[in-house]
Structure formats: C-alpha cells, structure tokens
Amino acid sequence: MAIAEETTLRIILYEGEGAEKLATNERSSTLLALLEKGYAVTCAGEGKVSQADESSLLVLGRFNNGKVPDAEDVNGLVSIRFKDINGHNPEEITQLVEEERENSKAAKHGDWKPWFPVIDYDRCTNCMQCLSFCLFDVYGTDDKQEIQVQNNDNCKTNCPACSRVCPEAAIMFPKYKSGPINGDVVSDGDLNREKMKIDISALLGGDVYQMLRDRSQRSRSRFSKERDSDKALGERTKCLTKLAAEADIDIPLEVLQSLPSADEIAKKAEAANAKAEAALNAQKN
Amino acid sequence: MPAKPRILFCHCNYARVVPDEVKSSVLEGLCKSGQAFDAVADLCEMAARRDPALKRLAAGESPVKIAACYPRAVKWLFGGCQAPLNAEHTEVVNMRELNAEDATNTVLNKTLTPNLPADGSVAKVEGEKKI
Numbered sequence: 223m224a225i226a227e228e229t230t231l232r233i234i235l236y237e238g239e240g241a242e243k244l245a246t247n248e249r250s251s252t253l254l255a256l257l258e259k260g261y262a263v264t265c266a267g268e269g270k271v272s273q274a275d276e277s278s279l280l281v282l283g284r285f286n287n288g289k290v291p292d293a294e295d296v297n298g299l300v301s302i303r304f305k306d307i308n309g310h311n312p313e314e315i316t317q318l319v320e321e322e323r324e325n326s327k328a329a330k331h332g333d334w335k336p337w338f339p340v341i342d343y344d345r346c347t348n349c350m351q352c353l354s355f356c357l358f359d360v361y362g363t364d365d366k367q368e369i370q371v372q373n374n375d376n377c378k379t380n381c382p383a384c385s386r387v388c389p390e391a392a393i394m395f396p397k398y399k400s401g402p403i404n405g406d407v408v409s410d411g412d413l414n415r416e417k418m419k420i421d422i423s424a425l426l427g428g429d430v431y432q433m434l435r436d437r438s439q440r441s442r443s444r445f446s447k448e449r450d451s452d453k454a455l456g457e458r459t460k461c462l463t464k465l466a467a468e469a470d471i472d473i474p475l476e477v478l479q480s481l482p483s484a485d486e487i488a489k490k491a492e493a494a495n496a497k498a499e500a501a502l503n504a505q506k507n
Numbered sequence: 508m509p510a511k512p513r514i515l516f517c518h519c520n521y522a523r524v525v526p527d528e529v530k531s532s533v534l535e536g537l538c539k540s541g542q543a544f545d546a547v548a549d550l551c552e553m554a555a556r557r558d559p560a561l562k563r564l565a566a567g568e569s570p571v572k573i574a575a576c577y578p579r580a581v582k583w584l585f586g587g588c589q590a591p592l593n594a595e596h597t598e599v600v601n602m603r604e605l606n607a608e609d610a611t612n613t614v615l616n617k618t619l620t621p622n623l624p625a626d627g628s629v630a631k632v633e634g635e636k637k638i
Contacts, residue, residue: 264544331548396580397551407579
C-alpha cells in the first residue's frame, strides 16, 4: 500500500441559525463516532476555529424542517455541501458522511497505522546514521543533502530501531510507549544510553541487521532438523525474542522474521551506506 | 485582554497511548463548554499524509491550545509538514501525562502557557518525494 498525499474531509457540526442545537450527549457521541472513522470535525460555538482553506466542507446540522441552506463560496474555491441529520443516530450520520467522502477526493482512513519516524530538527546533526541503518528506504536526503523522511509507509509498524541508533535522540515515534522516543524531553542519561547502543552495534561488527540475520539463519538450520515443526517454530520465536532483547534495539519479532536474505541485506546496507556517505561528503563541500 | 485561545483536539485514533478516560473527559468537557473547537482523528496520520489541513490548523495569529501528546512530538509533526506552529502562541496539553481532570481543566482554561520546546528551523522538505 502506498499512502497518498491527500486531505481529510472537514466536517462542520453546525448548530447556529436555522438549525436546532444538539444536546451535549448527542454532540459528543456524534463527534466521537466521526473521529473514530478518521474525520476532522469543527464544532461551532463561542470563539475561533481554524480558518477556511480550499478543501471541501461538509456541513452537518439539524436544519429547520429538514431544509438545508443554499450556500456557496463566493470565490468559488471551496466546495460546500450540507446534510440534514434530523432523525439520524451517530452510526447513521457516519454512514451519510462516508457516502459523501466517497464522492469527494478526501482521504480514506484506517487502512494503515500511522507509524513512521518524526525528526526533531532542533536536535538532528545530519550524521546520516539513520539513513545507513534503515534497510527499508524510509530515509533519504533533500537537494541540500539533509536528512528527511521520504517513504514513511515503508516503516515497519512498532519498530523504533532507527531511533535507538540516533546519537542525538532526534528520531521520535509519537505512538511509542516510552520516552524520549515518544517525544518526551531528552535527558543527558538518554543521550548516554543512545551512545552506548552505537558502541554495542560497533562491537557486533557495525551491522546489527547482519548479526540478526546470521543468528536467525543459525537457528533456522538448527530447528530444520527438528521433527516437530510447531516446537521448532516456538523455539525459533523464543530465540529471536531473546536476540531482540539482547541487542536492545526493540525490533518487533515480525520484522526480524521478515528480514530478507543475507545477500539482500548486504546489498541494501551497502546502498544505504553509499547514500549516507555521499550526503556526508556533500555536506563537507 | 489577551485573545481567547482557539482549541485543537487530537483523538489519537490509531494507538492506545493516550488513556481513553483522558480523551473522553477532554472531549466531553469541550462539548459541554459551548466553546468552538477543531477536532481531528489523528495528527500522526495527517502528518504521514502531509495533509494540507495541517497548514490550516497551524495558521493564524491567534493563540492555540492543542490537546494531544508530547509538545516536542507535536511541534515536529507540524514542522515536518511545512506547517510550523508559532512557539509564542502555542500550548500543547499532554494527554499522555496529565490525568483526566487536569487535562480537561488545562484545555478549557482561557490562560495560555506556551510550551513548545526551544526554537529551531522547520524541516527542509520542499521538493520532497511525494508519498
């Protein structure tokens, strides 16, 4: 799946002139149902909301006598549609909205857990360790040879390994369980821990993935001799879990088990290193 | 008198890192308050899509309170999409750390305490590969 650059359908929950007010519990249950389906909702009320842009608006309201207003953007830039929600429960409302979304160019949600690295450019020194480390082409460089996240949907869900090798703790995964990877404040202790991890990686030959792959291959050949395949699978899982814990790089088991062949890993690592090297050389010039 | 902050709520849809009771409490508090607000399903997902709506949500001179997670993460979710938040006018209410009552009160409180981490440049992503 390739995640596309697209916008979220903006819904306005309208309760002003010409429409009935919703009871608090109706407002919150409708809002919750829409959020759970991935929509962005603006609730009108006292005070400001974000300004209008050129994206489509879908205005929901309990319009008087079910009569939706006849309105349009005077500049013709914004498409505005209205839907009367009289007599509909939150589930039915989300269904109505979903039908509208299908007719618009707005994003469909929920197909992918948004797991990808977020770079803290206040901390990043462009050392390219993340680029050299990631085998899945998540990172690249811009025309000024500075690091950027280019293919965020290539990132392996729940794998924060690249953030572990960042010497400045500049890579965040906001949905990670703990700090500083989740975006919490970085302490001196965190930086020392990160440095230690780099050293461990170097001790292992500088290529953690190769090490993991070798260990995985050894365990595979050992267990291929086992008669009981379930037992072998169990043992292999145990071995890989132990390995991930030993390496302290928190790579999910699914990722370890889906690593490509040793040759492919070597090729990918070489290509990533070359990219990083080129970017570093360009920075010096 | 300082301008009343606009409010943006993130429901953090695709992970269980923000406690449900905190999210529910803040959302209910907002619905009861009669205050206008923007709510999004998941800021991470919008950032992953480079959703142009992030620019709309970040724009404007008026102060903004964002009920979401860690300020450093929120800063760079926006910053990485060329939608920088104004550090002087932004307070991030961290629903991962605050309890339900404190988070709700902080969001609804009219006083704004800017808390984005120290200033830095935004990501240089012009011409970046489209995803």
